[in-house]
Amino acid sequence: MADGGWISRWPVIRQLKGEDGRRDAARSARTDALRPRTEEADTVARSVCPYCAVGCGQLVYVKDGKVSQIEGDPGSPISRGRLCPKGSASKQLVTHPGRQTQVLYRRPYGTEWERLDLETAMDMIADRVVRTRRETWQETHEGKEVRRTLGIAGLGGATLDNEENYLMKKLYTALGAIQVENQARI
């Protein structure tokens, strides 16, 4: 591009002069000054898309303690840097305002949510597991030893980590809870 005043570099003028508006002539000084958000990130984590089981690679950019961008990972031999609409929108998944960050509690017959702090909720849940397990314990069933409870059940989604599923199955089994199920059945 020839040197000249800002007017001659103004994209409109260049395009009027016949340069292709879909190529360089679309660029302005402002465009040239723009830098991708990813460049300024403090850290980048190598991650995986949480939606479907293709398992596209993601790069998660963090700036000032917040996710600033999520991009496809070009190194991935599965996805080669591509993400579909869901994967591309996953920055919103982790940052959207509808995400809950507080524990909520609905008491029996209650009409509204109430606040509960996390520690209290954990204690209350542990109390209920211990109590329900005791109350519904089956040592035998139809004359056979079963050592279980049918009073406690679990259903997990299939975007949980393997390590999470492992601790879930381990704990439930040790407690004798057998109705432990997953989206994988559905």
Add this chain to the structure above:
Amino acid sequence: MAECHPVGFQWVMEARLRGAKVFHIDPRFSRTSAVADRYLPIRAGSDIVLLGALINHVLSNELYFREYVLAYTNAATLVSKRFQDTEDLDGLFSGFDPETHRYDPSSWAYEGDEESEAEAAGADSYGARGAGASARPPSDPTLRHPRCVLQILKRHFARYTPEMVDELCGIPPEDFAELAEAITANSGRERTTAWVYSVGWTQHSVGAQYIRASAILQLLLGNMGRPGGGIMALRGHASIQGSTDIPTLFNLLPGYIAMPHAHRHEDLAHYLEMEGADTGYWGNRRSYLVSLLKSWWGDAATEDNDFCFDYLPRLTGDHGHYATVMGQIDGTVKGYFVIGENPAVGSANGKAQRLGLANLDWLVVRDLTLVETATFWKDGPELETGELRTGDIATEVFFLPAASHVEKEGTFTNTQRLLQWREKALDPLGECRSDLWFYYHLGKRIRQRLGDDEIDRPARELTWDYPEMGEHRDPSAEAVLREINGTGPDGRALSSYRELAPDGSTRCGCWIYCGVYADEVNQAARREPGSRQSWVAPEWGWAWPANRRILYNRASADPDGRPWSERKAYIWWDAEKGEWTGHDVPDFDLRKPPDYEPPDGARAEAALAGTDPFIMQSDGKGWLYVPSGLSDGPLPAHYEPHESPVLNTLYGRQSNPARRTYDRPENPYNPPGSARFPYVFTTSRLTEHHTAGAMSRSLAYLAELQPELFCEVSPQLAAEVGLVNGGWATIVTSRTAIEARVLVTERVRPLRVQRQIIHQVVMPYHWGYGGGGLVTGDIVNDLLPVVLDPNVYIQESKAGTCAVLPGRRPRGQALLDLIEEYRHG
């Protein structure tokens, strides 16, 4: 695939650019159909007819890959004299008990095995593999014996003709011929054909047999264990494969080891005796199970106490998802954890789900947003109809916010069995925590509350020490992964499941994942860029088992160990080095030569010959015919969906005789053949949303791209019912009625089936009434009944019947009146 697994579909497009021909067979025209070479619309629920006809075409024209079939499948094996086929019994196999609707499969056995297998199979009595069969059953290598598997197959599939495909699937003979020609021309030494399926094949009352039919076809054509071949299950969630490998499923322990059953298993020795054959890799099941028990109960697990085998609770029947919901309605299930799941929207018959939730003592929901399952007491549809009242619902509800995938570390297992480690990008906000944190700290709290009572012993003695990290005392996910991998007597990480011992000297939380932490390195975190390694890309992540990318890849070489062809070379025998080698990790004993013959009395892998690629099977063969392990027959047979407008003209049995139904007031069925429900109904997904919508409806971009529930109908159906494009329709079943915007499109083609026109209604099911969604809509799964495949207890979501009315649905009591009218009217 282009619609629901878009980035994976790039490889199909690459293959197409290189000359592959792509057929798309689906009731619904999707983004895949748009770019396929041929789109074949099919009536939902009729795929076994199509697959059966392809099998028949291959068999009757002798188009099968004879050398492969003879060496690698059970085609030559002789079956018991007692076996009777659907041909003999008009749609039933031998062993059916009309009282219990269950089969006694003992007559399906190989000749000579009849006595050893007398137990009925089913999801609650077997693991993934079923019981075993002989390693060397009698056979006829000429394939002429009338009781050899190939001849049984020929007779069984003879009635699956192109005319039947025309009559039941709505696929005309010329289209069938094109498909049959393409798959047979593209199979053999030089070429392979792959089949790709998803829940369109599994969510049926005969779903497991859909996959079986595909397996038979692929084995006959020599397409298993070879590059470009196989049957690819496209799974819908980031780690749904992992959730079956390390299952939160009632009937399984990690690594597809069956949960013990009260009536089948007394002690460890008895369990091991009952649970499969001694030959093939399952012959090592004692090592797998004992190592698991050791990793759960550590030093408390000793030879003298059966390694705490008694600590495992026992099954007595169906304890699956839907049985659990019925238990909630009946009041036996009191407490319920729902973790990253939304059954109020995502499961069949949502009303039954919500009635179950409303009858609990307590409910814990953990998710990113307030999903409908957490808020049913506040805004569920049953409040509008008056069936429930908030003030009457006693359920105590805890909602705990979850950490997202970037706020925790851990592995997902993708649809190719590939484990990929995610690094943590940042800490979660507020009270959000990972599920790992939740279960670890819940376990600690529960253990603090235990006494010295005997019933508490398994939880008290459980190994539950993981290093805690950071401000929130998060347990180390790497420590958990290392426990899953397992350790040897020296406490070092094991590198392969072949190192597992039966004597309690090794520990391993999931034997098929053993090696993911080999050399004390997190192998799932490997990230060698694809451009810097071979096309198999073995250094990106880690695939179970043993980082093998194609299972049973011994079959990619001929019986002598040479590649079937240069084009399709993958794994081969290197005679000089005396080992298997190739592009992938061989799925075979590295040093077992092709001419190895097992000595008499050999066990486990030693009992398989050098030409037996299917090493998990007791005879090392690909099973064209399944002598044990299935609950509804050793061969696929076409049965109509539980709700179908079409008569099964293949057999005198309309639907799968062994299917599971729940005949209860909460779960009414559309009467069979009812003129009130004339249309076929099926559900689907869209690129822009994710299953029950909790992870997509609340995102502005995605909500804007697909803002509203709609039903796709053909112009002919629109004219018949009086529907207007962009207007409203009400879709009715015996469960409920919902409303949706109408999309009239020629993409939906009415099919000619049994000389009548069959209309299909297709609906995506991503919407719900709340869930923090920016867009809301009626719940499509509320229309579905609970009727299950008897092998795996998956619900029939992909083929039902419905009525369609123009306009919006009625509200309140008027809605209940409408359903009542349709149910009985």
